Amino acid sequence: MKQSIFDKLWERHVITGKVGDPQLLYVDLHLIHEVTSPQAFSGLRSANRKVRRTDLTYGTMDHNTPTVDIFNIQDLVSKNQIETLAKNAKEFGVTVAENGSEKQGIVHMVGPERGLSQPGKVIVCGDSHTATHGAFGAIAFGIGTSEVEHVFATQTIWQRKPKTMKIEFTGKAQAGVYAKDYILALIAKYGVDAGSGYAVEFTGEAIAALEMEERMTIANMSIEFGAKIGLMNPDEKTFAYVKGREFAPEDFDEAVADWKTLVSDEEASYDKVLTLDVSNLAPMVSWGTNPEMSIEVTQTLPEIQDFNDERAYQYMDLKPGQKPEEIKLGYVFIGSCTNARLSDLQLAASLVEGKKVAEHITAIVVPGSRPVKREAEKLGLDKIFLEAGFEWREPGCSMCLGMNPDQVPEGVHCASTSNRNFEGRQGKGARTHLCSPAMAAVAAIEGKFIDVRKVIKEVAV
Numbered sequence: 001m002k003q004s005i006f007d008k009l010w011e012r013h014v015i016t017g018k019v020g021d022p023q024l025l026y027v028d029l030h031l032i033h034e035v036t037s038p039q040a041f042s043g044l045r046s047a048n049r050k051v052r053r054t055d056l057t058y059g060t061m062d063h064n065t066p067t068v069d070i071f072n073i074q075d076l077v078s079k080n081q082i083e084t085l086a087k088n089a090k091e092f093g094v095t096v097a098e099n100g101s102e103k104q105g106i107v108h109m110v111g112p113e114r115g116l117s118q119p120g121k122v123i124v125c126g127d128s129h130t131a132t133h134g135a136f137g138a139i140a141f142g143i144g145t146s147e148v149e150h151v152f153a154t155q156t157i158w159q160r161k162p163k164t165m166k167i168e169f170t171g172k173a174q175a176g177v178y179a180k181d182y183i184l185a186l187i188a189k190y191g192v193d194a195g196s197g198y199a200v201e202f203t204g205e206a207i208a209a210l211e212m213e214e215r216m217t218i219a220n221m222s223i224e225f226g227a228k229i230g231l232m233n234p235d236e237k238t239f240a241y242v243k244g245r246e247f248a249p250e251d252f253d254e255a256v257a258d259w260k261t262l263v264s265d266e267e268a269s270y271d272k273v274l275t276l277d278v279s280n281l282a283p284m285v286s287w288g289t290n291p292e293m294s295i296e297v298t299q300t301l302p303e304i305q306d307f308n309d310e311r312a313y314q315y316m317d318l319k320p321g322q323k324p325e326e327i328k329l330g331y332v333f334i335g336s337c338t339n340a341r342l343s344d345l346q347l348a349a350s351l352v353e354g355k356k357v358a359e360h361i362t363a364i365v366v367p368g369s370r371p372v373k374r375e376a377e378k379l380g381l382d383k384i385f386l387e388a389g390f391e392w393r394e395p396g397c398s399m400c401l402g403m404n405p406d407q408v409p410e411g412v413h414c415a416s417t418s419n420r421n422f423e424g425r426q427g428k429g430a431r432t433h434l435c436s437p438a439m440a441a442v443a444a445i446e447g448k449f450i451d452v453r454k455v456i457k458e459v460a461v
């Protein structure tokens, strides 16, 4: 039978159980961070159990870490979570990239960077954006804290096989339109629940044309589309990305030969198929309080359809018919596991070089990991940002969520490269507008949203 990549990987990992019932899957990689691991470690401790495969478990500190004065954590809950992970890591023998260490970063940056995220794997993490790793051709999904404990103890997880959906991105995007725009456009078109109950395969010529870092941006936001699992067929770009990294397979050629078989067969069947043509897509901006409430920058804010819209308009202090350029921005955040990789920072830097951040804007750049920070500094990107008037921070989740000191003040509108825009996400009363790094960078300079296609000089990849 012709199979999709998802079917192939699922089949390979089932230990017991039949389709329709929960099935026990083998887990190849378990990523952890300080927020969702403490109770799981406590559970192990009280049951007098060990972490079964410390060699397949990797941790980092990201959500609570400050991005300035990083060892001075004021918030007691944050401090406790950070210290607890450090303690647990030692006690249970798990490798954790601690706050301030060279390999530390947002958990969804660390896996790919170290070469841990690979085609063919089942990857889990107590974090909803785990589908990011699906960009490598892996089944990757977020799990709850009790499941974290189960994976610690057994290196397996019970899951019911989801339905499959194929999403084909067709066409060639214009210069100034990026992966972030594709995924926001998809969510705006089909809704935040459209992927619910499905493992989503992103495919098509527009995906093939993307580099790995942009593919990760799309897989990252599978959950905002409602899908726990989003994945892509691995190709030469995937193999080249993994090659030479710390945890790349020792016999790389042998691994690649296997990975090449783990792609969707041409006539594989799916429970649902959607397509989205990116050729005429404009840069996207979210106006409301979920990612579905997004429009092309050339459009005006939509009419009120229901109570959710009404409430969103109230919270955002916006009105139907307004243009994105009329949104009074106060903050710009370039960061998060969606868009804080090196290529994101390079793109943003290229758009602000030699220019100045508008007077009324506070703009911060937060590299997603310390390796990205170092690389960016080698390229002089820090200087470009600093000269333009951006702040250049230490890595972490930062302003993506209000769990550390980086917060958008109440009532202030923030152009943000992150993935979530619900009420209070970036701080109490904060008003988030999701967009690409290019849109955010240019918004910082202009002091408002403009169509980045007007300033972009590069040819779209």
Ligand SMILES: CC(C)[C@H](C(=O)O)[C@@H](O)C(=O)O
Residues within 6 Å of the ligand: 035, 036, 063, 126, 127, 128, 129, 142, 401
């Ligand atoms: C704190 C963590 C559990 C959470 C998640 O699961 O996604 C966070 O990363 C987020 O993005 O909201």
Ligand code: SF4
Residues within 6 Å of the ligand: 062, 063, 106, 107, 108, 127, 129, 336, 337, 338, 396, 397, 398, 400, 401, 418, 419
């Ligand atoms: S950067 Fe944001 S979305 Fe990503 S793991 Fe951190 S809090 Fe979650």
